Amino acid sequence: MVQIGWIGLGNMGAAMVPNLARKYPHDKPLLLFNRNNEKAGDLAASLEKEGVAVAVAPTIADLVQKSDIIFTCLANDEAITQTTDAAAQSGDIYGKLFIESSTVAPKCTDALSDLLVGKGAKFVAAPVFGVPAVAAAGQLTFVLASTDENWIDEVIPFTKGVMGKAYIDLRGKSPGTASLMKLSGNHFVLSMVVTLSESMVLASQSGLGEDAILQFVEAVFGGPYPQYAKRMLSGDYATDHPKFSVDNALKDARHIKDVGEDNGVKLGVVEEAIRLLTIVKEQVGATGDLPGIYGAKRTEIGLPYKK
Numbered sequence: 001m002v003q004i005g006w007i008g009l010g011n012m013g014a015a016m017v018p019n020l021a022r023k024y025p026h027d028k029p030l031l032l033f034n035r036n037n038e039k040a041g042d043l044a045a046s047l048e049k050e051g052v053a054v055a056v057a058p059t060i061a062d063l064v065q066k067s068d069i070i071f072t073c074l075a076n077d078e079a080i081t082q083t084t085d086a087a088a089q090s091g092d093i094y095g096k097l098f099i100e101s102s103t104v105a106p107k108c109t110d111a112l113s114d115l116l117v118g119k120g121a122k123f124v125a126a127p128v129f130g131v132p133a134v135a136a137a138g139q140l141t142f143v144l145a146s147t148d149e150n151w152i153d154e155v156i157p158f159t160k161g162v163m164g165k166a167y168i169d170l171r172g173k174s175p176g177t178a179s180l181m182k183l184s185g186n187h188f189v190l191s192m193v194v195t196l197s198e199s200m201v202l203a204s205q206s207g208l209g210e211d212a213i214l215q216f217v218e219a220v221f222g223g224p225y226p227q228y229a230k231r232m233l234s235g236d237y238a239t240d241h242p243k244f245s246v247d248n249a250l251k252d253a254r255h256i257k258d259v260g261e262d263n264g265v266k267l268g269v270v271e272e273a274i275r276l277l278t279i280v281k282e283q284v285g286a287t288g289d290l291p292g293i294y295g296a297k298r299t300e301i302g303l304p305y306k307k
Contacts, residue, residue: 001025001026001028002026002028002068002069003028003066003067003068003069004020004024004026004028004030004031004067004068004069004070004071005030005031005032005057005063005066005067005069005071006020006030006031006032006033006070006071006072006073007033007034007060007063007070007071007072007073007074007083007087008033008034008071008072008074008075008079008102009032009034009036009039009040009043010073010074010075011132011243011245012073012101012132012135013034013073013074013101014039014043014132015132015133015135015136016071016073016101016128016135016140016163017030017032017043017047018043018047018052018136019138020071020162020163021047021052021053021054022050022052023161023162023163024157024158024162029053029054029055030053030054030055031054031055031056031057031063031066032044032055032056032057032063033056033057033059033062033063037056037058040056041056044056060083060086060087060090061087061090061091064086064087064090064091064093065090065091065092067096068095068096068097069097069099070087070096070097070098070099071099071100071101072084072098072100072101072102073101073102074102075102075247075248076102076104076251077102077104077105077108077251079102080100080102080104080108080112081111081112084098084112084115084116085115087116088115088116088119092120093116093119093120093121094119094120094121095120095122096121096122097121097122097124097151097154097155098112098116098122098123098124099124099126099155100112100123100124100125100126100127100175101126101127101128101142102127103127103179103182103183103186103248103252104179104255105176105179105183105255105258105259106174106176106179106180106259107176108176108179109125109175109178109179110174110176112175113146113147113174113175113176117147122146122148122151122154123151123175124144124145124146124151124152124154124155124175125144125145125146125175125177125178126142126143126144126155126159126178127143127178127179128141128142128143128163128164128182129141129143129182129185131243131244132243133243135163138162138163138164139164139165140159140164140165141164141165141166141167141168142155142159142163142166142167142168143167143168143170143178143181143182144156144159144168144169144170144171144178145170145171145173145174145175145176145177145178145181146175147174147175149171152169152171168181183252183256183259184256186252186256187267187269187270189224189290190252190256190269190270190273190290191269191270191273192225192228193228193273193290193291193293193294194272194276194293195269196213196217196225196228196232196291196294197232197276197291197293197294197296197297199213200213200229200232200294200297201294201297201298201303205301210229210232210233211233213229214229214230214233217229228291231291232291232294235306235307236291237289237291237294237295238284238289238292238295238305238307239287239289240287241287242287242289242292244289244290244291245286245289246277246280246281246284246286246288246289246290246292247286249273249277249290250277250278253270253273253274253277254274256270257270257274273293276293276296276297277292277293277296279296279299280292280293280295280296283295283299283305284305292305
């Protein structure tokens with residue numbers, strides 16, 4: 001069987017790896033690399049207690065050269081670009097399959113593909129929809145795009161039933177289109193959180209009551225709407241352990257804004273999200289979370305950021 005490697009163990013990567021390690025058949029230890037390799041060691045030790053074969057690679061180059069299939073899931077454009085450069089410089093990568101799940105700008109994804117494919121490797125953009133808890137449950141939705149349709153077929157077995165519940169097949173389109181789809185989806189999420197935050201604060205001030213908004217979104221929308229509403233009501237939007245960090249939310253929002261500007265489309269809700277997320281960052285720093293937008297709205301009417 002093939003050797004599989006995984007680079008990047010942030011909130012999403014660390015939640016995705018256990019399902020890959022447990023559910024996808026492999027007779028060689030799954031190789032892990034993280035910038036903080038202590039985290040990789042802890043995850044490997046945890047999985048090995050379950051009898052799952054996992055090992056830690058000392059460097060990116062070591063992992064890439066030993067692996068036939070390499071997953072990457074990094075925090076931002078700079079991190080994935082540096083990692084991919086290191087992979088490309090590691091030695092012969094001809095025929096290796098790179099599966100890239102970071103949320104980055106479409107132009108960045110296309111550049112990664114050009115670099116690796118230019119050296120004889122295979123590349124599939126595979127960003128995912130879902131927070132870490134969804135990833136841990138193996139319920140992610142993948143978005144797949146590549147310069148070669150056959151490479152997408154090689155990635156599909158890792159999606160449904162392993163790390164995900166579904167995939168969006170964008171074969172025939174550039175790898176960057178997968179990132180565009182991911183950002184378009186996050187546009188929906190940003191819009192939802194901004195609207196919920198405004199509605200909840202308005203309800204609290206008008207006498208309607210925030211619980212009425214929760215009941216409404218539970219009855220009419222379901223899904224993530226009541227999940228975010230409950231976090232706002234309970235104060236879970238302001239913890240030291242963000243589920244969708246303010247830095248990543250700002251990064252995504254700015255990418256979405258750039259796509260809009262490149263195509264002559266003004267995205268007013270995204271601009272408002274950037275403004276409010278900037279307030280979140282000013283209030284609580286890097287521990288800020290996406291639904292902290294609700295806290296930002298509270299500060300604008302003189303209420304404390306935290307309930």
